[in-house]
Amino acid sequence: MLVMLPPSEGKTPAATGAPVDLDALAHPDLTPLRAQVLDALVEVSARADAPATLGVSPGLAAEVARNTTLREAPAAPAARVYTGVLYAAAGLADLTPAARTRAAAHVRIVSGLWGVVTPTDRIPAYRLSMGTDLPGVGPLAAAWRGPLGDTLVAEAAGALVVDCRSATYLAAWTPPADADWVTVRVLREVDGRRSVVSHHAKHTRGVLTRHLLTRRGRAPRDADELAHAASALVGDALLAVELGAPPRRGARTLSLVVA
Template structure:
């Protein structure tokens, strides 16, 4: 099983920890492109129009300014840095040792800055979305596509891929046909009518992720097994899994 998550917009800045060392991250084949994107982000974030280029509002000026210091600010495991709604529900930083090992083996966060990281990779808090057209690099999703294919295609070969990413991050890497790829949608059923849920979708994907990591049964191996595991969570919100095209 390979669980793919998007990064959270909300991040917790580590108060202490080592500074960023790209060579300490998993997937070393991505290091050259990580360095290129990182350097471009640091430079861009120091520009007067940085907020506009990065597509963020003026209220996030402090986060953009922090990007300038990414080489010198503290890092922490990604499971502590990502702190949005999905990650609060997934609780990757509140797992038993056994579940944490399962997460390290199976969870991957697809990122516009790092390409892909594991929950234990030490990273700083940053502000950059995959939908950004970054000066010096270009549109990030196409820029990462071939590197992520080289890194993830073999890892996904023959495995169940539980895809909780949004469209922007899906554009950076599509699982190969040799995988059993399942895109996770969140639906609500009212009076027999199902509709897509958007407001609570991140939370529910986080709940599903945690369930897959902590349930006693073996991890599902195919779409049918995933549907059965998701069915264990059915309550007032109906989880539906949909095979990717």
């Protein structure tokens, strides 16, 4: 099983600690492109037009300026750096040792800067979206597509891929055809009518992630086992769990219905 997560927009900087060591991150074959993206981001972030170039509001200028020190900034496990609704619900930073080991084995976080990291990889806080057209690199989703395909194919081949990413990060990597690929959709039901809502989606995907990491028994091996595992949340976090029929190609959809 691979649980694919997007990064959070908000991040918590480490107060102390050694800086990022690119060679120590998981999937070292991505190191050359990581270094290229990192250097380009540091250079762009020092420019007066950096917020506009990176597609963020002027109010986030301080976070963009922090990018200029990424080579020297303290790093911390990604589980602590990534914050926000999904990560608050997943609670990756406060898992038991056994669940932490499971998270390191099964959770992958797709990033515009690092390509992909595990929860234990030590990184600094940064500001960069996968949707950015980064000067010196180009559109990041396109830049990462080939390297991520080469890197993740061995982990995803023949495996269950539980995809909690947004469309921006889906564009950077598609699981191989022999993977049992399931995208997680969250619907809100009010008076019998259902609609898609982003805030509930992030929270509920986080709840599902934590459940998969902390529940007893082995990890789900296919879409049906995933739906059965998620059904344990019905009556507590969920109203219903519905697994879509297998498509001719692409992902199945696991719909999680919340009140």
